[in-house]
Amino acid sequence: MSIDKTSPTPGQDEHVVENPEAAAAAVTVVDPRLLVREQGLTGYVGEFKRKMRAGDLGSIPVVIGLIVIGVVFQSLNSAFLSAENLNNITITMVGTGMISVGIVFVLLLGEIDLSVGSVSGASSAIAAVLAVNQGWPEWAAVLFAVAAGAAIGAAHGFFFAVLGAPAFAVTLAGLLFWLGFMLQTLGANGTINLDSDGLIGSLTTYYFTDIAAAYGLAAVVTAVFFITSFLGNRRREAAGIPSRPLNETILRTALLAVICFAAAFMYNQYKGLPLATVIFLVFLVATDFVLRRTSYGRKVFALGGSVEASRRAGINVTAVRISVFAVSGGFAAMGGLFLASKIASANQSAGTGDLLMNAIAAAVIGGTSLFGGRGRTWNALLGVMVIVSIQYGLQLESIAEPVKYMITAGVLLTTVVIDSITRRTQKTAGRA
Amino acid sequence: MVHVSATPVLALRGVSKRFGAVQALTDVELEVHAGEVVALVGDNGAGKSTLVKTIAGVHPIDEGVIEWDGRAVQINRPHDAQDLGIATVYQDLALCDNIDVVGNLFLGRELRKRGVLDEVEMERRARDLLTTLSIRIPSVRIPIASLSGGQRQTVAIARSMLGEPKLVILDEPTAALGVEQTAQVLDLVERLRERDHAVILISHNMADVKAVADKVAVLRLGRNNGVFEVKSTSQEEIISAITGATDNAVTRRAARTTGEVSK
Ligand SMILES: Nc1ncnc2c1ncn2[C@@H]1O[C@H](COP(=O)(O)OP(=O)(O)OP(=O)(O)O)[C@@H](O)[C@H]1O
Numbered sequence: 001m002s003i004d005k006t007s008p009t010p011g012q013d014e015h016v017v018e019n020p021e022a023a024a025a026a027v028t029v030v031d032p033r034l035l036v037r038e039q040g041l042t043g044y045v046g047e048f049k050r051k052m053r054a055g056d057l058g059s060i061p062v063v064i065g066l067i068v069i070g071v072v073f074q075s076l077n078s079a080f081l082s083a084e085n086l087n088n089i090t091i092t093m094v095g096t097g098m099i100s101v102g103i104v105f106v107l108l109l110g111e112i113d114l115s116v117g118s119v120s121g122a123s124s125a126i127a128a129v130l131a132v133n134q135g136w137p138e139w140a141a142v143l144f145a146v147a148a149g150a151a152i153g154a155a156h157g158f159f160f161a162v163l164g165a166p167a168f169a170v171t172l173a174g175l176l177f178w179l180g181f182m183l184q185t186l187g188a189n190g191t192i193n194l195d196s197d198g199l200i201g202s203l204t205t206y207y208f209t210d211i212a213a214a215y216g217l218a219a220v221v222t223a224v225f226f227i228t229s230f231l232g233n234r235r236r237e238a239a240g241i242p243s244r245p246l247n248e249t250i251l252r253t254a255l256l257a258v259i260c261f262a263a264a265f266m267y268n269q270y271k272g273l274p275l276a277t278v279i280f281l282v283f284l285v286a287t288d289f290v291l292r293r294t295s296y297g298r299k300v301f302a303l304g305g306s307v308e309a310s311r312r313a314g315i316n317v318t319a320v321r322i323s324v325f326a327v328s329g330g331f332a333a334m335g336g337l338f339l340a341s342k343i344a345s346a347n348q349s350a351g352t353g354d355l356l357m358n359a360i361a362a363a364v365i366g367g368t369s370l371f372g373g374r375g376r377t378w379n380a381l382l383g384v385m386v387i388v389s390i391q392y393g394l395q396l397e398s399i400a401e402p403v404k405y406m407i408t409a410g411v412l413l414t415t416v417v418i419d420s421i422t423r424r425t426q427k428t429a430g431r432a
Numbered sequence: 433m434v435h436v437s438a439t440p441v442l443a444l445r446g447v448s449k450r451f452g453a454v455q456a457l458t459d460v461e462l463e464v465h466a467g468e469v470v471a472l473v474g475d476n477g478a479g480k481s482t483l484v485k486t487i488a489g490v491h492p493i494d495e496g497v498i499e500w501d502g503r504a505v506q507i508n509r510p511h512d513a514q515d516l517g518i519a520t521v522y523q524d525l526a527l528c529d530n531i532d533v534v535g536n537l538f539l540g541r542e543l544r545k546r547g548v549l550d551e552v553e554m555e556r557r558a559r560d561l562l563t564t565l566s567i568r569i570p571s572v573r574i575p576i577a578s579l580s581g582g583q584r585q586t587v588a589i590a591r592s593m594l595g596e597p598k599l600v601i602l603d604e605p606t607a608a609l610g611v612e613q614t615a616q617v618l619d620l621v622e623r624l625r626e627r628d629h630a631v632i633l634i635s636h637n638m639a640d641v642k643a644v645a646d647k648v649a650v651l652r653l654g655r656n657n658g659v660f661e662v663k664s665t666s667q668e669e670i671i672s673a674i675t676g677a678t679d680n681a682v683t684r685r686a687a688r689t690t691g692e693v694s695k
């Protein structure tokens with residue numbers, strides 16, 4: 001950010017200047033105490049250090065965590081960083097990751113949705129019954145299941161937003177109810193096998209095998225990022241407000257390009273670009289856009305900051321709350337379909353076990369605050385990467401389920417502690 | 433001389449408001465005309481903020497009528513008041529700590545371009561607005577949480593100035609402000625009057641009230657206790673209306689201190 005020398009304040013210039021120094025101060029809008037970043041790399045490092053001290057850790061802890069996970073498991077078993085294993089990790093994480101995206105929305109309000117595991121199971125059961133037992137075309141069954149998930153979420157939202165019941169309690173009831181509903185729907189048999197070549201089946205099995213697909217996507221992502229940043233900065237410059245220097249835009253683009261092309265290279269070492277990954281990325285980009293670039297997203301953040309202030313600003317608090325729970329239910333349903341696709345069936349254990357905990361943990365590990373008002377849907381990606389990588393790593397070491405639970409719990413607790421400390425530091429640094 | 437139109441912009445007729453067992457407002461009458469600054473005064477707990485919140489739609493009224501430009505209107509939620517052109521600065525500030533200054537200024541009425549938030553235009557207008565109001569904050573892109581109490585107050589005031597409101601309600605706007613900022617807010621109130629806006633100003637500071645208000649409406653225990661023309665009324669009269677007696681703590685203290693001085 002640069003200091004702009006503003007023109008004299010209108011309405012002030014006719015005053016007689018008695019104290020030239022004070023007059024000069026009066027026309028500078030930017031506070032001289034504001035720490036302005038120096039140009040170039042030193043400025044960048046300086047700002048980074050300042051942010052760290054202010055508790056503005058962002059995604060740093062989770063990126064460090066991922067590196068540690070990679071190094072540790074690779075040293076234990078050299079198959080961990082193989083293209084095949086990494087490829088499997090990125091496909092497996094989509095189911096939980098989708099659910100986690102919905103959780104990010106709810107956490108932004110400062111609320112929680114405990115029903116997402118059961119809702120994902122119920123939705124996959126609905127899709128399976130419609131597609132297999134009722135003979136619906138799969139695309140219709142998928143659409144209906146996702147709509148059902150959103151409707152279920154909206155119902156939870158209704159009890160919370162209109163009737164004023166705590167979201168925690170409503171969704172806890174939902175957890176049990178939709179679990180029962182799923183078991184009821186699946187019937188005596190308990191398992192409905194899906195056509196593994198059908199739409200749901202291919203969600204996690206289809207690959208874009210042409211190597212051009214992965215590289216092409218990486219190139220498109222990088223180019224779009226650069227062009228939007230560049231044009232955005234040009235507009236800011238034209239409007240006379242602080243903009244990001246070009247070299248910084250280039251640096252960011254380069255970093256993104258390295259990550260994208262490395263991922264593309266890794267995918268092409270195995271079977272190619274998985275469809276699941278593409279769908280997940282599309283939803284991440286879309287939700288990030290909605291949250292940060294639309295007035296709906298601004299409302300979600302506002303509610304996480306202060307409900308009363310939002311209400312007084314004319315925001316329809318009830319509608320936004322219901323919609324957020326509907327989003328959560330919809331993403332839970334989509335997650336459920338990916339999880340069903342992975343095992344090519346809808347069965348009684350769907351949506352149970354540690355799924356709910358993992359989805360919430362992923363959002364929090366990625367950097368979404370449990371206290372509301374801070375977070376991005378990309379957090380879900382980073383968080384779920386950590387969780388699924390640990391699961392796969394432990395599996396390679398053939399470590400038993402009980403120990404996996406304990407290790408995942410440890411990671412979650414660490415993250416919550418980091419979140420709480422971050423919040424405390426941010427409060428003292430005036431950023432929360 | 434201030435031009436005052438015939439029909440009041442806002443008129444309250446017999447407005448009452450209850451909070452459970454507390455009768456916060458009883459049969460309150462109030463008129464505000466365009467180009468007029470009405471000061472609303474009264475002791476702590478007199479019901480001033482409650483009255484403001486009923487007008488702003490935060491607490492809908494229980495009884496009575498609210499007239500806008502001579503027409504009876506229903507104000508049931510903040511949105512209704514905003515649609516009429518009422519902008520309010522609350523005593524308990526209504527800002528979101530986690531959102532930056534620009535976001536707070538435009539909260540609930542974001543500028544959009546093809547459905548997408550127009551951050552550039554919002555930032556430009558925010559800077560312009562803050563400059564014309566001589567508001568000094570470190571940056572328009574830092575979260576509200578990092579501002580001082582007075583800076584937040586100025587942001588809240590700036591927020592009420594966006595979008596040409598017809599009636600601006602300021603609930604103790606200068607309570608947290610420094611001398612210079614207070615003077616600026618008073619200037620601003622005068623500018624609003626010049627531009628023919630109506631202003632309701634709540635303040636405990638009699639000097640401020642005398643400086644900018646045209647009329648003073650006194651509330652006492654949730655009821656009207658007189659409306660005074662500022663020019664023709666002494667401070668003592670207003671204070672005795674506020675406290676409900678000519679013999680009150682303020683006059684006794686004044687008598688005591690002048691007595692001590694003359695000793
Ligand atoms: N939300 C509420 N719930 C219950 N009672 C309330 C509420 N808001 C205000 N009151 C009561 O209404 C009365 C008037 O309060 P109000 O805030 O309007 O006073 P005020 O005149 O603004 O005082 P001050 O000068 O201290 O700001 C008080 O007795 C208060 O206790």
Ligand SMILES: [Mg+2]
Nearest residue numbers: 480481482523
């Ligand atoms: Mg008050």
